[in-house]
Amino acid sequence: MQDIKSENIYQLEKQYRTSLINSLIGYRALNLLGTTSNDGVTNLCIISSVFHLGANPPLIGMVIRPEREHNDTLRNIRSTGQYTLNNVLPEWYMQAHQTSASYPSGFSEFDTCHFKKYYTNGFKAPFVKASNVRIGLELREMIDMEVNGTTIVIGEIVHILTEDGLIGADGTVDHGKAGTMTVAGLDTYYLPQPVGQLAYAKPGVEPHLLNTNTSFNT
Amino acid sequence: MQDIKSENIYQLEKQYRTSLINSLIGYRALNLLGTTSNDGVTNLCIISSVFHLGANPPLIGMVIRPEREHNDTLRNIRSTGQYTLNNVLPEWYMQAHQTSASYPSGFSEFDTCHFKKYYTNGFKAPFVKASNVRIGLELREMIDMEVNGTTIVIGEIVHILTEDGLIGADGTVDHGKAGTMTVAGLDTYYLPQPVGQLAYAKPGVEPHLLNTNTSFNT
Numbered sequence: 520m521q522d523i524k525s526e527n528i529y530q531l532e533k534q535y536r537t538s539l540i541n542s543l544i545g546y547r548a549l550n551l552l553g554t555t556s557n558d559g560v561t562n563l564c565i566i567s568s569v570f571h572l573g574a575n576p577p578l579i580g581m582v583i584r585p586e587r588e589h590n591d592t593l594r595n596i597r598s599t600g601q602y603t604l605n606n607v608l609p610e611w612y613m614q615a616h617q618t619s620a621s622y623p624s625g626f627s628e629f630d631t632c633h634f635k636k637y638y639t640n641g642f643k644a645p646f647v648k649a650s651n652v653r654i655g656l657e658l659r660e661m662i663d664m665e666v667n668g669t670t671i672v673i674g675e676i677v678h679i680l681t682e683d684g685l686i687g688a689d690g691t692v693d694h695g696k697a698g699t700m701t702v703a704g705l706d707t708y709y710l711p712q713p714v715g716q717l718a719y720a721k722p723g724v725e726p727h728l729l730n731t732n733t734s735f736n737t
Numbered sequence: 738m739q740d741i742k743s744e745n746i747y748q749l750e751k752q753y754r755t756s757l758i759n760s761l762i763g764y765r766a767l768n769l770l771g772t773t774s775n776d777g778v779t780n781l782c783i784i785s786s787v788f789h790l791g792a793n794p795p796l797i798g799m800v801i802r803p804e805r806e807h808n809d810t811l812r813n814i815r816s817t818g819q820y821t822l823n824n825v826l827p828e829w830y831m832q833a834h835q836t837s838a839s840y841p842s843g844f845s846e847f848d849t850c851h852f853k854k855y856y857t858n859g860f861k862a863p864f865v866k867a868s869n870v871r872i873g874l875e876l877r878e879m880i881d882m883e884v885n886g887t888t889i890v891i892g893e894i895v896h897i898l899t900e901d902g903l904i905g906a907d908g909t910v911d912h913g914k915a916g917t918m919t920v921a922g923l924d925t926y927y928l929p930q931p932v933g934q935l936a937y938a939k940p941g942v943e944p945h946l947l948n949t950n951t952s953f954n955t
Binding site for chain 2: 520521522523524525528531533534535536537538539540541542543544545546547548549550567568569570571572573574575576577578579580582584604606609612613614616617618619620621622623631639652654659660662664666667669671673675676677678679680681682683685686687689690691692694695699700701703704705706707708709710711712713714715716717718719720721722724725726727729
């Protein structure tokens with residue numbers, strides 16, 4: 520077994536450490552984050568630090584790094600109060616990865632990385648047309664983290680745009696059917712295969728598959 | 738296309754809405770969270786709200802809900818300042834799910850759900866022996882979220898315990914090889930298959946696979 524302690528972590532070569540720390544927690548929610556400036560310059564970047572904060576009210580959190588290219592995103596969210604999260608599909612995941620390149624301010628990654636925008640009535644931030652699970656959010660809170668200069672952005676879900684047939688009878692989005700991808704670490708992309716949907720856990724009841732019609736519970 | 742707006746979200750049946758909102762962001766980092774009380778009563782619960790906060794210093798965030806059974810966890814983290822995150826494997830993912838049942842305070846899910854503990858020198862919190870990627874953390878910050886009563890817990894990575902051969906030459910943990918699982922929503926478990934490891938994105942350079950020896954870049 521490898522046992523890497525705190526003092527060893529700090530001695531690791533920088534890029535090695537970054538890859539290691541980024542990949543430790545396992546697979547991460549993978550989305551394209553869409554914003555627009557007040558002048559109408561759109562911005563798109565891939566993000567894997569999105570987390571579920573709560574269902575009532577419907578809240579999502581995400582971590583934005585302090586680097587320059589992300590400041591466009593942060594500035595846009597701050598000034599317009601709106602942003603979108605859009606799932607990533609295998610047909611164009613390389614383009615999605617490309618949005619992480621440091622394009623100069625004023626460039627739209629929608630154009631540069633060949634993504635068509637999709638707008639819904641009364642919502643300023645652009646969605647990704649090629650995605651099939653899209654979330655529109657309104658800014659609720661920003662937490663500046665003194666510990667490392669990142670910003671935790673909390674938003675409320677105000678739009679859910681999915682292609683037909685992706686939301687199951689119980690409300691769960693079928694990401695297997697959608698073809699949603701995930702990432703481990705900074706750059707390693709994966710396509711998950713369904714294993715099982717489990718029943719709500721209760722003390723004294725053995726864990727078991729939920730009795731549904733989904734194809735993988737057979 | 739389905740377009741669910743804010744006012745519709747609030748009208749959805751509660752359990753349907755919970756499943757929908759929980760599953761929107763896609764696949765989530767899936768871990769078992771291990772703690773101990775000062776009296777030595779251990780606690781284990783499955784958690785899917787873990788996120789990467791930063792690599793330098795090496796920080797991980799997670800959301801703890803205000804419900805009773807999770808207060809043991811929160812109380813343990815607060816009083817001992819330590820906790821562990823351990824990946825979930827297919828052979829025993831149902832047992833891992835079972836740790837989400839509301840066992841009375843004082844019960845250890847390690848015993849009830851048949852998990853062996855693993856300890857490393859000088860660290861109080863128990864690791865999961867059956868996992869193969871394990872993280873030991875020290876509490877750095879707790880943020881009480883007024884918006885919904887959850888707590889965002891920030892910890893620094895002080896131990897990394899992995900089985901041999903799971904950390905690649907570049908530092909990335911090979912979760913495909915490890916067999917790490919992921920979850921979408923509350924209860925639907927998936928096993929990801931590798932698609933590609935991509936090179937660092939640069940403006941003007943077409944996105945491409947990293948030239949490595951990993952089996953899936955062939």
